[in-house]
Amino acid sequence: MIAIDTTFFAHSEAKNKKLTYSTSIFTADLLDAFVQLGAAGNFCLIVNFNHVDFFKERFPAYKIVAAKWWPVTLLYKLTRGKKTATKLIKKCGAFRKIAEKCGAKAIWFPYAMNETFVRTNLKTFATIHDIYRIHHGTQKEAAKFTEFINDKTTSLITISNYTKNDIINTTGCKKDIPVIPNSIVFDVSRQQKVPGLEQKKYILDLNAYVEKKNPMTLLKAFNLIKNKTDLNLVFCGGYKEDSIWNKMQEYIQVNQISSRIKLLFRVKDEERNWLLANAALFVTPSLFEGFGRTPVEAAICRIPVISTKETSLFEATQGLCNYVENATDEKELAELMLNIIENPQEEKQLEEIAKKLACIYKAENCAKLYILSFRSYI
Template sequence: MKVLIDMSSINSKNYLASVTSYIERLADSFYSKKRDYVEILVDKSQEARFKERYPNFNVHTIKRNYLLYRVPFTSDWYSQTTYKKTLSKINCDAVLIASDQDRGTIADIPQKKIVVIHDLKGIKTGNSATNKKNLAFYKKLAGQASAVVTISDFTKKDVQQHLNISNDKIQVIYNSVSLSEGSTKIDGLPSKYILYVNTLQPHKNIQTLIKAYSESRYKGEYKLVVVGKTTSFWNTEIIPLIRQHQLEENIVHLQNLSEAELNYVYENAALFVTPSLHEGFGYTPIEAAMCEVPVISSTCEALPDTTQGLLNYYEPADDEFALAKKIDFILDNPPSAESLNLIANKYKNDYSPEKQAEQFLALIKNLI
């Protein structure tokens, strides 16, 4: 039995993305258990990095001409041809595909496909033409798969509804969530702050958090720390919103943190808030809770499922007054250290990398 983990979507531009973290954490789990039946496929540009990271894995490469990826009408054909040619030379029984970034993955290949679908926001948040194109891609990829894995029960139901996949073909395997050991202090961090960690895109709904913070009785006493890479949405929509509410002195924006620095930011927060509108899983509220920080979450999509109803919730997600009220309540009535510790330990157990890897192993053995 040989299984190929497709890591070829990872490149220098997306190495901090959540899907990249998912793929690398899964590969790490198999590698730590010395699974000699696992091999990996990586982009040629990343070959040296992954050979250093996984010296005992057999590393295959796919070489792409990214200029051809940008040519309209031929990019899909080129990506599928390249993927099929590469996979035809690799002797393995199944391919684990955990990214939707390469349209080449819908190519016909000799191996069985195990496809991970994180969410279907690609058919919900774009324009009509983009949504239709993405829907066709997901339907074909899922239809070709011997098994479809979703990362939450919500995503499973979404896949069944939109992609017409039968229940017996889908299995829920929750993400693993783990934090690196140790933390590194960041100079200039406020002594008391509310924390947001996520991408700075419209569907993550930081705009509601900004408005809620402006309404909170704790504005000023607690700063708002925002961790996320600068985007055009941040520059064109959120910064003007911050200025409109005269919050320039109360909001601290951080980006490009190391894992140890992020740990420090989590550990010292008074409160963590995730106001997301679309979430297939939701890493960051679970990470914050693992650091024994009180967490407020919206109830959108997968969040109540993956957080197991253990956090503090508000709704609707875009109601800044409901969120401000919840922020004030939690800061007025902070949870006990004992209750935070119980939540942290439950998440660490339920979302351990070992548990995720064993579930994938059982699925793979059942297919091959």
């Protein structure tokens, strides 16, 4: 049996019974796929003590092991859930003991970072989504992450060849690192219209409001073509940096384009599906992705997609979409957007792209690759 660390799932996700972070969605898709393959009995889930009810309801096929330490559970009880302090469970050594006593032969960390990873005596697998922290974190964070990556006791898995090569070139890692892409799973038929939007009358960007997602370049590009199209621009994200959010708001007000822009935050899954299914054009101006899920989702929905070629995006979209060469050049992006709006792609071409990507990122196919990597321990 293999233990799977799911303690990185956010408290808000467990409380609201809604997954909003890409790493949680990635893990949930694989857990569901293991069930479809009849393999759930080979795994147990180590979950935060205050997430047990959520995981039992969401993943009933799995054995659930609660990660707890009495000072933390007491604090949680005394503050009526206001203070969780669950990170201390990993820091104090309680998580390691729980993992080693749960009956598993190995442990898998689906989201392996400095703050999520714990060394145990079990055979260890760790999925690395990206090494953004090494490039842009503090010197201490970078050194700790590099040390973890080169730990001889841990087998690494990456979600893209970009991340694999980045690890090798940046850290000098000599390990054999298999690449297993993220699966793409969503039932786009479950939809709820977003008030104030018309079908096929908007350009869509589904990304967090953070600097590395580069929303300002798209905003500036739209401003350049706003008088040449009747399409509006819709941003939608589940996380935001106040500095970027405020910068976007200021730009919108200064350029008097508030009637043409919508900034949506943490919409329902059904609303997100509706946004994807009914966009006229999808644009991702991102500067950094370990994988790049949202443009693939849009392409599977047969929506024309514009992407940058930064990091893993060209790989994730299989080179099947439309691309800008300079990710921060709003003039180049504006020109490409207008060209696609005025010269729409044929439905047959969009359908072929959708079928190819849906097959590549089918959850069961990705789950089989993980099972193959774990085969000696299940």
